[in-house]
Amino acid sequence: MRLMLCSALALAVAAAATPALAKEQVDLILHDGKVLTVDKAFSVRSAIAVKGERIVATGGEDLLTRYDAAKVIDLKGRTLLPGFIDAHLHPFPVKPSDIAVAEAKSIGEVQDQLRKKAALLGPGKWITGYGWQESNFTEKRNLSRADLDAAAPNNPVMLVRAGSHSAVANSAALKIAAIDKTTPDPKSGLIEHDAAGEPNGVIRERFDLVAKFIPQPTWAEMREPNIVWLKSILALGITSFWDASTTIDDEPVGKGGALPSNDGALFGGANLSWARAKEIYATHAADLPRITFYISYPGAERLKAFPYKSGYGDNHLRLGAIGENAVDGGFTGPTAWLLADYKGQPGFRGKGRYTDAELQDMVDTANRLGWQMGLHCIGDAAIVQTIDAYVKSLDTIADPAHPQADRRWFTDHFTIMPPEATMAKMASHSIAIAQQPNFLYNLEDRYMQVLDDERLAHNNAVATPAHKFGIFTAFSSDNLPVGPLVGLYAAITRKGPSGAVHGADEAVSRAEAIRSYTANGAWLSREEAEKGTLEPGKLADMIVLPFDPLAADPEVILKGAVDMTFVGGKLVFSR
Known part of the structure; x- marks a missing residue:
């Protein structure tokens, strides 16, 4: 009996001296939500654990007992899902000559913007802008040469329609481009005319006839606006996108680049390029969305001289398709x-x-x-x-x-x-x-x-x-x-x-639509093992929505907004 008591006492002492099973250390836990993993089964969880850039685990509230996190976020019933991957997007950073034409709700508002910009820049300076759409105007019609002339007669103006397949120019701009009633339609484009046979200002597809005369800002002027634009899409939940505007014109001559004499004409100062993106991302990668680059076909010889091909790069910047x-x-x-x-x-x-x-x-x-x-x-x-x-x-x-x-x-x-x-x-x-x-x-x-x-x-x-x-x-x-x-x-x-x-x-279905905007975009760039779903081992690119896209009224989705965006486990946007 004495031996048994001694043994029991020894076990009790040993147990008291043994610490509780240690929790695994992670950097971030989000819990008490609806976690759409978008895995093959479209599994739904309530919590996720992240360490460094990657997901450690998904599961239920028991993750809080298994992991100890430096930061814990209570989702309070909100929905967590993979960040959106936009498979075709064009960056549009704001240039010094731009007006906010995309925000205008009437042609009168456009004219007000033009008057203010003309007063700011002075006579003779180009005024530009992107994103107007006739259906957004109370007048429900296209902008015309006459509309622009009335507001800015002493400045050449060209405003590109949303979608970049047409633009409208004023008389001063058309004069610089030598476009009049006798100008034939260019290959693959159309010059619209009014009832008197004069150009009405709208050029379909080939508005490069005018755009080539617009002085380009320098990259020094446009570097920061590009960063601002890149950060702006994080607010929309876009954690990765395909840049459909990229050329290799600014690569070294002999390695795919254009001739130095053509640099200004072929590669505008506003554009983000493979080389320029690498320079920005060397210091800003953790705060910006991931990019896969389309490369505009430069011709056989220059493409042969370019030393890389599809798939080259890393999980921040990589080359995609021609x-x-x-x-x-x-x-x-x-x-x-x-x-x-x-x-x-x-x-x-x-x-x-x-x-x-x-x-x-x-x-x-x-x-x-x-x-x-x-x-x-x-x-x-x-x-x-x-x-x-x-x-x-x-x-x-x-x-x-x-x-x-x-x-x-x-x-x-x-x-x-x-x-x-x-x-x-x-x-x-x-x-x-x-x-x-x-x-x-x-x-x-x-x-x-x-x-x-x-x-x-x-x-x-x-x-x-x-x-x-x-x-x-x-x-x-x-x-x-x-x-x-x-x-x-x-x-x-x-x-x-x-x-x-x-x-x-x-x-x-809602699940199919969500998968098409997340996992499927990762597959297109051969990154399905890295991102696009919320599964252990993958990059923690995630967004938080204040509604459930699987159940919310469609109008809630249409008018909704993203609450939080994470890239590699780092909170890069919070509404």
């Missing part, structure tokens, strides 16, 4: 290339940009050099031409690094659904789509003007390509507008601003 070189125009022109006439415009089907031979040469050259392809094709005629070029190249040129089924080539936009034979080719050759469901919402007026009922119902389709043909689709915005929540709304409702539903059978 693109978005435009095979046709767009509906903001409108010059998208269709297989049938535009509604109410007999004989007009838009315009293609390349002959079959020219397009095939570009695709084949990029293919031989190991590049992914992501070309702009909006109209069904342009899609047919692009897919035929892709298929021919994929069938004849092998990539030792990737089998045909894993080349991850894609089309940008895919606005007008092509014939089923073309979609069958896409499916058989694993050609994907970078789709913009938000176009349906933002461009409803334009679509209703120019598209017949069938094309209107299936514009910017997702369900038919994905469900009937198994075509992989990632979502993006192309700046119309940038906010991903508009894209989610349009994808699940197929509604325009009027409230009309266009092609209800093209709507997709």
Whole structure:
């Protein structure tokens, strides 16, 4: 008995001396929420633990007993999901000559902005701006040369429409560009005229005829505005995006760059480039979204001289596809290339940009050099031409690094659904789509003007390509507008601003829409093992929404805002 008592006492003493099982140390825990992991099963959890840049665990409230975090955030029932990955976006930093034309609700407001800017800059200085849209104006019409002349007669003015497929210029700007009533339409573009035969100021697609005369700001002037723009999209929940505006013009001559004498004309001071981004991200990477760069096709010789190809880089900056070189125009022109006439415009089907031979040469050259392809094709005629070029190249040129089924080539936009034979080719050759469901919402007026009922119902389709043909689709915005929540709304409702539903059978589920704006974008850049879902080992790129996108009224999604954005576990935006 005495021996037993001694043994029990010894065990009690030993137990008292043994510390409780230590918790694993992490940097961040978010809990008491709805955590949409977007894994294969679309699992829903309530908590997540992060250490450094990466996710350690997801689970229930028991994570608080397993981990000890330097920072704990109570979500209080809000929703946590992966950061949005926008597969097609154009940075638009504010230049010194810009007015905030995208914010104007009437032509009168635009004119007020022009008067103020003209007074600030003085006579003769260029005034510019991006993002006007006639449907946003109370007048419900395009800006005209006369509108601009009335407000700024002594300054050349060019304002680019949202979508970048048309622009309007005033008389002073047209005079500098030597555009008058006798000027022929440029290749792949249109100069609009008034009833008297004079240019009305609107130039579709080829407004470079005027833009080339606009003095470019220096990179020293534009470096900080680019950083400001990059930070601005974090407020929209975008943690990664594909920059569809990049060239290699500023690379060293002999390594893909343009000739020094052409630097100013070919590469404006406002643009973010591969080289400029590397310089910014050397010190700001932790505070900015991740970027995959499209590279505009520079011609065979310069592309051969460029020492890198698709996939080069790291998880902050990497090279993506050759693109978005435009095979046709767009509906903001409108010059998208269709297989049938535009509604109410007999004989007009838009315009293609390349002959079959020219397009095939570009695709084949990029293919031989190991590049992914992501070309702009909006109209069904342009899609047919692009897919035929892709298929021919994929069938004849092998990539030792990737089998045909894993080349991850894609089309940008895919606005007008092509014939089923073309979609069958896409499916058989694993050609994907970078789709913009938000176009349906933002461009409803334009679509209703120019598209017949069938094309209107299936514009910017997702369900038919994905469900009937198994075509992989990632979502993006192309700046119309940038906010991903508009894209989610349009994808699940197929509604325009009027409230009309266009092609209800093209709507997709909420889970599918969320996956298309997160995990699918990561797959497109071959980063599915790194980001796009909230799973252990992946980058902690996350956003917090004050509503549940799986259950909220669609109007709540449309009008919603992001509460918090994290990149690599770091809080980079808080509303």
